[in-house]
Amino acid sequence: MPSFFRLATIAALFTAALVSAVPINDPNSNPSVLQKRAGGATVIYRCTIPGTIAITFDDGPFLYTNGLLDILKSRNVKATFFFNGNNYGRIEDFAPSVKRAYQDGHQVASHTWDHKDLTTLSPPEALEELTKLEDAFRKIIGVRPTYVRPPFAALNQPVLDLLGQRNYTAVLWSQDTMDWAHPDDFSASYKLYEQLFNNTETLGQPGHIVLQHEVNQVTALQVAPMAIDLALVKGYKVVTVGECLGDPKSNWYIN
Template identity: 70%
Template sequence: MSPFSRLALVATLFATAFVCAAPVSPSQSGPSLQKRSAANVIYQCTIPGTIAITFDDGPFLYTNGLLDILKSRNVKATFFMNGQNYGNINDFAASVKRVYDEGHQIGHHTWDHQDLTALSSADALAEMTKLEDAFKNILGVRPRYMRPPFGSVNAAVLEMLGERNYTTAVVWDTDTMDWSHPTDFQASYSVYESLLNNTDGINQPGHIVLEHEVNQVTALQLAPMAIDLALIKGYKVVTVGECLGDPQANWYTV
């Protein structure tokens, strides 16, 4: 084989290898060939000195009272909402709108609080789209942050979320366990005390705390005490997006 022929063969092999290595997916049959990356799972804030208190499973009867408390302290929080759980989201549409209008962050928490990893892909998709439609009707947008019920995710769920333009699956680093002692807010408050009394912590990545706004004691008694303690200790009480340094423009999509 002449040197020229050998070069041509190498070039052909290289071109063949390059073509074979190009990503091929039957799901990329639409006009865009750019595949979205899977959603990220996060457990903590990245900005030191922040605390993102998250209120799950609403909207419900105490959402407005909680909003009054947040407003009185001039702080922001994050609400991971269901479509049908303790209440139906359409019955509390005005509260949902108020959460949004007052600058808090709203995230998706599935239509009726399902473990997405236990569902078929079609059922998991329906859990997402049904609530997305409700958000779009009420707010005109839908969230790009979500909290998987039970903190339960796997690779397939994260890929599905990414394809639906979600950036972030939010778990938590601190659990108040408020659901397990629904009338004893002191037990949940002691979780905050343990977390925040270590003042060295303010120089570390911030905390994402799990609690539930559907619990009256959590929404109206624990929340103000926890916020006041965090502020006294020098923390900034912010949304999950803000504690990650993610601009508000990235929290929602149409």
């Protein structure tokens, strides 16, 4: 099929998905789409800068955040944390880890207060999922993030409108390690990184946004360091989502 039609088909599928309130949970099937503007919010699927990789850690802060920060520091690389307010841990209880992630130069972003599917909530409930965490972030780091990952990648038109009104950019992913499905299986997650990095042709293409969960000890303390080391050996830049999009740090947070 000519590539124009393929792209047009993909774009049409995405538009249909966005306007029909169907949760978008399989961005891997649309690798050509880097980002899309919908309902006042931009939805990001993939980096735009070639040779970058943005590893993202969801569902914290939790027990392994600090150890993961040590690993990132020892390798002098940056990552993105999509924190919840009340999920595996409560954000107040892990405030020092959140503050450290911010001060170490990682991108601190929202994964909503307690990880509900925003598309199932009333507008005031969905708003509260955002604002409650914004308030907590202001207390801990003095600002609130402008990047958000909707739990379960669930987006519909009202949620996109809400995110746009709150000045959020929604971040999904282009590679899912599926670590949540095999939490104790190191090789299952690591294999994906090997596939990604052993293909050096991808160095010249827009980088990947990889989904991981830092609440999984194997992910945070075993897969992450090995994956980062492999990325660096293969010549990738391990950066935040903002950096892999060329978005200056001053845009990642507002008051």
